[in-house]
Amino acid sequence: MTADIDSLDRADPLARFRERFAVPEGIVYLDGNSLGPPPKATAPRIAAAIADEWGKDLIGGWTRHGWIDLPLRLGNKIARLIGAAPGEVAVADSTSVNAFKLLAASLALRPERRVIVSERDNFPTDLYIAEGLVRLLDRGHELRAVAAEDLAGATDGDAAVVLLTEVNYRTGRRHDMAALTRRAHAAGALTIWDLAHSAGAFPVDLHAAHADFAIGCGYKYLNGGPGAPAFLYVARRHLPSFVSPLSGWLGHAAPFAFEPGYRPAESVARALCGTPAILAMLALEVGVDLLLEADIEAVRAKSIALSELFRERVERSCPWLALASPADPAQRGNQISFAHPEGYAVTQALIAQGVVGDFRAPDVMRFGFAPLYLRYADAARAADTLAEVLATRAWDRPEFKTRAAVT
Amino acid sequence: MTADIDSLDRADPLARFRERFAVPEGIVYLDGNSLGPPPKATAPRIAAAIADEWGKDLIGGWTRHGWIDLPLRLGNKIARLIGAAPGEVAVADSTSVNAFKLLAASLALRPERRVIVSERDNFPTDLYIAEGLVRLLDRGHELRAVAAEDLAGATDGDAAVVLLTEVNYRTGRRHDMAALTRRAHAAGALTIWDLAHSAGAFPVDLHAAHADFAIGCGYKYLNGGPGAPAFLYVARRHLPSFVSPLSGWLGHAAPFAFEPGYRPAESVARALCGTPAILAMLALEVGVDLLLEADIEAVRAKSIALSELFRERVERSCPWLALASPADPAQRGNQISFAHPEGYAVTQALIAQGVVGDFRAPDVMRFGFAPLYLRYADAARAADTLAEVLATRAWDRPEFKTRAAVT
Numbered sequence: 001m002t003a004d005i006d007s008l009d010r011a012d013p014l015a016r017f018r019e020r021f022a023v024p025e026g027i028v029y030l031d032g033n034s035l036g037p038p039p040k041a042t043a044p045r046i047a048a049a050i051a052d053e054w055g056k057d058l059i060g061g062w063t064r065h066g067w068i069d070l071p072l073r074l075g076n077k078i079a080r081l082i083g084a085a086p087g088e089v090a091v092a093d094s095t096s097v098n099a100f101k102l103l104a105a106s107l108a109l110r111p112e113r114r115v116i117v118s119e120r121d122n123f124p125t126d127l128y129i130a131e132g133l134v135r136l137l138d139r140g141h142e143l144r145a146v147a148a149e150d151l152a153g154a155t156d157g158d159a160a161v162v163l164l165t166e167v168n169y170r171t172g173r174r175h176d177m178a179a180l181t182r183r184a185h186a187a188g189a190l191t192i193w194d195l196a197h198s199a200g201a202f203p204v205d206l207h208a209a210h211a212d213f214a215i216g217c218g219y220k221y222l223n224g225g226p227g228a229p230a231f232l233y234v235a236r237r238h239l240p241s242f243v244s245p246l247s248g249w250l251g252h253a254a255p256f257a258f259e260p261g262y263r264p265a266e267s268v269a270r271a272l273c274g275t276p277a278i279l280a281m282l283a284l285e286v287g288v289d290l291l292l293e294a295d296i297e298a299v300r301a302k303s304i305a306l307s308e309l310f311r312e313r314v315e316r317s318c319p320w321l322a323l324a325s326p327a328d329p330a331q332r333g334n335q336i337s338f339a340h341p342e343g344y345a346v347t348q349a350l351i352a353q354g355v356v357g358d359f360r361a362p363d364v365m366r367f368g369f370a371p372l373y374l375r376y377a378d379a380a381r382a383a384d385t386l387a388e389v390l391a392t393r394a395w396d397r398p399e400f401k402t403r404a405a406v407t
Numbered sequence: 408m409t410a411d412i413d414s415l416d417r418a419d420p421l422a423r424f425r426e427r428f429a430v431p432e433g434i435v436y437l438d439g440n441s442l443g444p445p446p447k448a449t450a451p452r453i454a455a456a457i458a459d460e461w462g463k464d465l466i467g468g469w470t471r472h473g474w475i476d477l478p479l480r481l482g483n484k485i486a487r488l489i490g491a492a493p494g495e496v497a498v499a500d501s502t503s504v505n506a507f508k509l510l511a512a513s514l515a516l517r518p519e520r521r522v523i524v525s526e527r528d529n530f531p532t533d534l535y536i537a538e539g540l541v542r543l544l545d546r547g548h549e550l551r552a553v554a555a556e557d558l559a560g561a562t563d564g565d566a567a568v569v570l571l572t573e574v575n576y577r578t579g580r581r582h583d584m585a586a587l588t589r590r591a592h593a594a595g596a597l598t599i600w601d602l603a604h605s606a607g608a609f610p611v612d613l614h615a616a617h618a619d620f621a622i623g624c625g626y627k628y629l630n631g632g633p634g635a636p637a638f639l640y641v642a643r644r645h646l647p648s649f650v651s652p653l654s655g656w657l658g659h660a661a662p663f664a665f666e667p668g669y670r671p672a673e674s675v676a677r678a679l680c681g682t683p684a685i686l687a688m689l690a691l692e693v694g695v696d697l698l699l700e701a702d703i704e705a706v707r708a709k710s711i712a713l714s715e716l717f718r719e720r721v722e723r724s725c726p727w728l729a730l731a732s733p734a735d736p737a738q739r740g741n742q743i744s745f746a747h748p749e750g751y752a753v754t755q756a757l758i759a760q761g762v763v764g765d766f767r768a769p770d771v772m773r774f775g776f777a778p779l780y781l782r783y784a785d786a787a788r789a790a791d792t793l794a795e796v797l798a799t800r801a802w803d804r805p806e807f808k809t810r811a812a813v814t
Binding site for chain 2: 022023024027029031034035037038042043046047050051054055056058059060061062067093094095096097100104108120123124125127128129131132133135136137138139145219225226227228229230243244245246247248249250251252256257258259260261262273274275276277278279280281283351356358360361
């Protein structure tokens with residue numbers, strides 16, 4: 001078995017990418033779906049940006065080093081990962097702020113409708129943002145958050161927009177983006193796809209799905225660093241009628257003309273708001289460049305192979321452990337989750353042994369398989385460590401049960 | 408005269424701070440009011456954060472290195488620069504996004520009123536954001552942007568909130584924050600002070616002025632780097648009733664409980680939205696720490712001395728040049744502006760000679776005096792270079808008249 005796994009690693013076309021990341025020695029890092037590790041090129045890139053761009057050219061950096069174009073230039077790179085065209089993606093703000101922009105813009109495009117459809121088990125910030133917008137508008141809008149299986153039925157003639165995260169953050173279950181978008185369009189609604197657990201994880205094809213809008217995260221599979229800037233996508237057909245509620249100066253057609261009235265840029269720059277966070281965007285660019293260098297189809301294939309190896313091995317040693325993800329890899333993202341009543345303690349015990357997954361209340365243990373820095377040997381070790389922790393009840397110690405404020 | 412200036416520099420209690428900044432040799436940098444230069448400690452701090460925090464602890468950095476507390480911890484530091492109390496300031500998002508949050512929250516606190524008062528010559532993003540909010544709410548609100556001298560009169564019983572930048576970005580003219588806040592309160596309105604050109608420039612006392620809300624910028628006098636995160640202030644008395652329209656998960660009372668419904672944090676964390684931009688905040692912290700190390704009263708005293716030296720020297724050599732700032736330093740921030748019909752070309756000619764100010768349409772040349780890295784000799788050289796450029800018409804060359812997209 002070990003020999004088999006070694007040969008898998010030797011034959012892995014993505015193996016060469018591992019040395020491009022700074023993953024601590026002895027750690028199996030299965031939490032890149034929460035925060036990706038640093039590419040080794042990130043530190044020198046930021047050091048150079050501080051010393052040679054900001055430090056030498058000061059304010060001149062905005063033009064001389066193209067900082068002012070970075071939100072759209074980096075957006076064009078991300079576009080290639082998500083099946084969008086150049087000019088449809090901008091890097092800006094946080095995923096939550098971008099959700100607000102796209103939700104408000106969507107409601108403005110469907111003024112006669114009052115319902116935002118979403119999934120009850122969506123990542124909470126999407127629901128919170130929708131809730132806040134409904135309260136702010138105070139015009140009788142409704143957030144209709146339903147179970148996944150009720151989404152199609154809930155998308156009726158009252159629905160203005162359907163806001164969904166493609167891959168569920170707890171279970172890794174992947175929605176059928178094309179089918180749900182078709183359903184939304186048939187009902188006359190727009191779609192916003194949250195690609196937090198999709199972008200950089202597997203090939204996304206927004207165009208093929210006829211998606212209207214999308215948002216996504218820079219610090220998970222794109223490895224942009226803690227709190228990296230987020231991105232948003234506006235399908236070209238919606239660009240002329242897209243009105244951002246956050247009409248800051250960087251979304252203006254001529255930001256440096258300092259005109260008294262707002263006039264949106266023609267391009268997707270109209271979705272920008274304040275001054276772009278340059279150092280953070282340059283860090284994100286390093287992560288995006290690495291993914292562009294890899295073949296995203298190969299990333300997906302290896303991710304499935306890793307997670308299947310892990311799943312099969314865990315199920316062989318712990319057949320009683322409840323799989324919390326779809327068993328069919330086509331129906332999930334790059335993560336596998338198992339449920340366990342002591343999931344928090346088990347996760348802590350695993351971390352103590354160098355296998356870093358994470359826990360999501362109430363009982364879900366998540367293991368993310370990001371193929372650029374994970375080996376087949378890592379997936380096998382993770383499965384074996386989990387089996388051992390469960391068999392020996394190594395989790396049953398007080399220090400593993402005390403919950404930190406952040407988990 | 409040169410001897411006098413040298414003795415001023417020798418006697419300067421802030422002189423020791425200059426070596427803490429990476430200002431290129433031979434450059435007189437008078438554009439710190441647009442983008443401050445890098446503190447020398449920034450690059451090693453970020454390198455350490457990448458290598459030792461993100462690189463070693465990965466997801467564990469959120470708790471182990473206190474990243475999750477950074478927005479409020481850094482906010483408490485900024486609070487000391489602006490006369491706020493601990494727990495009233497948070498670092499988050501951009502100035503524009505924060506303006507949106509505070510404007511929406513203010514209107515919700517004055518539901519029977521419909522007017523946002525501002526200044527026609529306010530920095531445009533504040534006006535654009537107000538305009539966008541009015542359009543989004545679609546409930547008959549009005550942005551009443553008037554000339555500075557008409558502000559008091561415009562603040563009538565219809566006014567819900569007065570949104571003003573304390574220091575005008577073109578002229579450096581400083582509003583009387585206490586008087587205008589009193590006037591607003593007398594009319595039953597709230598105030599939002601934009602401290603973009605105030606924080607880190609001179610002592611601000613939000614409490615003494617009884618200010619309700621404030622926003623500010625991290626990349627000008629706080630030297631946080633291009634597009635550094637911004638901050639916001641919510642007076643403690645407003646905290647219980649403050650409702651952020653951008654109700655993202657980091658503003659939740661228990662972000663990691665992943666509850667389906669939004670429940671705002673008790674603290675000023677309720678003004679947060681998405682995941683904090685850690686690398687960018689750590690860079691900003693270096694700049695803020697430097698200012699806290701200096702005596703802000705001494706900063707202000709030296710800034711006045713520098714700008715007065717510059718003004719007097721320019722007016723002596725070019726008595727016909729139009730001062731675009733108040734002559735009384737008490738009535739301006741840390742910048743001096745002159746108007747010239749060829750201001751753009753003059754600014755470019757100055758930059759070519761190593762004196763970096765900037766230009767704001769239609770005719771304003773801005774010179775910012777940030778005392779932590781500027782010497783009296785720099786102010787003198789800047790004045791002499793300006794006089795020479797004007798006397799020799801060195802600006803009258805085609806390459807100085809071609810406007811870049813960004814200036």
